[in-house]
Amino acid sequence: MSDTATTPNPVPDPPTGPVPFDRELALGLLHDMLRVRRMEEKCAELYGSGSIRGFLHLYIGEEAVAAGVMRALRPEDNILATYREHGHALLRGVSMAAIMAEMFGKQEGCSRGRGGSMHLFDAATHFYGGNAIVGGALPLAVGLALAAKMQGRQCITACFFGEGAMAEGAFHESMNLAALWELPVLFCCENNRYAMGTALDRSESQTDLTAKAASYRVATETVDGMDVVAVHEAAQRAAAFVRDSGSPMFVEFQTYRFRAHSMFDPELYRDRAEVEAWKTRGPIHTYTARLKAQGLLTEADFLALDDAVGAEVRRAVAFAEAGTWEPVADLARDVCTPAPGTGDAS
Amino acid sequence: MSTKAGTQEGVHAGTVRITYRQAVHDAMHEALTRDPRVFLMGEDVGCYGGTYAFSKGFLEAFGPERIRDTPLSELGFVGAGVGAALGGMRPIVEVMTVNFSLLALDQIVNNAALYRHMSGGQFSVPLVVRMATGAGRQLAAQHSHSLEGWYAHIPGIRVLAPATVEDARGMLWPALLDPDPVVIFEHAQLFNMEGDLPQPFTADIEHAIVRREGSDVSLITSGGSLWKTLDAAVQLATAGISAEVVDLRVLRPLDLPTVAASVRKTHRAVIVDEGWRTGGLSAEIAASITEHAFFDLDAPPVRVCGAEVPIPYAKHLEDAALPQVPQIVAAAMQLMGRTR
CATH class of the missing domain: 3.40.50.920 (Rossmann fold)
Structure with a gap:
């Protein structure tokens, strides 16, 4: 363990090899990642111009994880995520327009503008946030899975969290409960190597994350989170395991954040060269190259896809700009649930 | 205190004399019987019969799925209660004392109390957390405090303090019907107190x-x-x-x-x-x-x-x-x- 500087991360070779999916799924995964990437690039730009304020934690570089996992889940499944959840919400089915309006703080947003970037919610798709307390969603995932089990509902609960959350007591308590009570929780650890600015080996005595989960007798797997093929295959295996066994599973997705932690982060804790080295493993361009090599995608196809995504982003921004502010008179609305027959309770 | 007399004001003809402990027991028994979504979760609520014997006999009556012994894991099981409430259940989570509830404060304050407003009204948390509070039993500093005021500071939760057998008996059911989180403080000095429970008893969680x-x-x-x-x-x-x-x-x-x-x-x-x-x-x-x-x-x-x-x-x-x-x-x- 180092005292001051981070131990240089050996950067594995970029993902290669054939894509073992049919064309629809293969291009669908690319489309998913592009939608997240282009939406967030626009968010960063809008942050610069002041349309989006507060914290903005970008997922750029990590898109393969949400893309690969979300397509392994079913409509009835529950999803919980962190404050870096724009991609998860979008790929779960929350409209880009509703997400963008939320970022703008407009009442047409998916949380009526109350939550912002860190608190995207959507009951219709069982998307339970958007939780900005590190580890805060993990006990909720246990409870949602417990409820489903007690009600005899065949659904699983997927909970995304960073490796930083594994230092929290909530992680350990949740792993224990999920294993002890045999609950169908898919624990998705997005290990992007830094808890804000603190490298894994500077914050954890045990850097083998699967060992922590395994100590609770939870099944584990480690996956290259920059490779959407590996992610999706692993997620399908893991979701099937959780669904069939009714027991939890922990999957570590090894990934990397290309952008700063948030818009306020000067990135003093990592070398520029390390970031550049990881960019050679970027999930979108490496995957695009594989699709092309395999004849599943031409440059013209890619440009057409990217254009379509660009148009979706423009429509989302227009929707957000045209959105309206919730009246200040509604400030206290939904602090409590309105009593039946009344308009409000506050 | 007046447990020596064990009297309450306004004793009526149609009353039943019971202890506060029995009142809490009966309230939970009724809730578990009336609504299959209700379950009880906490430390030693099952095999032990409840730290204060509130749930004595429940494990046999309702089974281990609904009378759920937890590890010493307040953050985890209170948070699981929040999640189960989000998932359509009506959990009663028992925390042994208010001092221990501080281990779970994150889940109560940052999740249960905030979820409805923060989600733009999409998610309510119909959770009931019960806990013992107060001093008087020579249990010293880490088992005796009264932190009701901290909870009463938080928008989004209802805080109840039943002081009579009637309130201990009557408040739980409307608390479970409340679509939002409710925290119930039961003063440990009252558990052995006897009182006269009117028949029928009232159930008011709105008024002083x-x-x-x-x-x-x-x-x-x-x-x-x-x-x-x-x-x-x-x-x-x-x-x-x-x-x-x-x-x-x-x-x-x-x-x-x-x-x-x-x-x-x-x-x-x-x-x-x-x-x-x-x-x-x-x-x-x-x-x-x-x-x-x-x-x-x-x-x-x-x-x-x-x-x-x-x-x-x-x-x-x-x-x-x-x-x-x-x-x-x-x-x-x-x-x-x-x-x-």
């Missing part, structure tokens, strides 16, 4: 209640302090002072109209709170009285609170740290301009 009518001074209190305050009112009566006793019952949202109506009648207020004075619930009551009934007051509100110390073990020190009848009497006498 006047426990004793009076005209000279309002004594405003809740929870375990209610019985000391009623004893003080009896002593004051022998001195010719007519004290009205208001039991807040609902610590959030506060029923200020009932408090203000009493103060407008008596023109004087003594607030009795086992919690600490500084930044406490008593401060909120006193401020609210001055905001809502200032010109009806003949004197500034007076507070009788727990001493600003960690609750000590030794009996004489513990007694000295808590509001006691003589202090309440003295405060009221002073407000009346009387020395004896």
